[in-house]
């Protein structure tokens with residue numbers, strides 16, 4: 001089996017939760033961005049990257065590109081508050097694929113909002129988004145909620161099995 005590493009960037013915990021679930025399911029180590037910065041990626045055949053959408057962009061993608069000099073990136077997992085399968089989520093993914101020229105699949109994972117863990121500037125940004133959205137559409141995002149589901153990782157698992165980076169579906 002090929003050796004894989006999952007690097008994740010998370011501020012309020014959703015992306016970390018998905019990274020931990022995938023680690024349990026595959027045995028592939030999940031390493032936080034702050035620790036991965038010092039790591040050498042040479043021993044790994046496959047690099048996976050999980051991060052969060054912020055104002056339509058997947059955060060730390062530029063950093064990852066520089067870090068992944070040997071082009072081992074095989075999948076990007078992007079968490080966001082847009083509902084799973086919604087036009088917003090699909091648009092975000094296709095725009096980032098176009099802009100970033102990933103050359104690998106991007107899996108969207110619905111998460112939620114966690115105001116209690118947000119930095120002050122992010123709370124302010126959220127307030128601005130909500131105002132722009134209008135009262136009818138912003139109701140869902142006014143309070144913290146968690147829509148993340150372990151089963152959303154099933155397409156990722158199937159893809160990793162095809163790549164030879166995961167053996168069987170454990171703990172699903």
Ligand SMILES: Cc1cc2nc3c(=O)[nH]c(=O)nc-3n(C[C@H](O)[C@H](O)[C@H](O)COP(=O)(O)O)c2cc1C
Nearest residue numbers: 010011012013014015052054055056080081082111
């Ligand atoms: C300032 C800000 C901007 C956001 N922008 C988006 C966005 O453009 N699209 C989206 O789907 N979710 C957006 N979200 C929701 C986050 O992507 C979501 O909460 C994410 O899972 C947080 O990841 P983390 O908990 O790992 O930090 C935004 C959240 C904040 C605080």
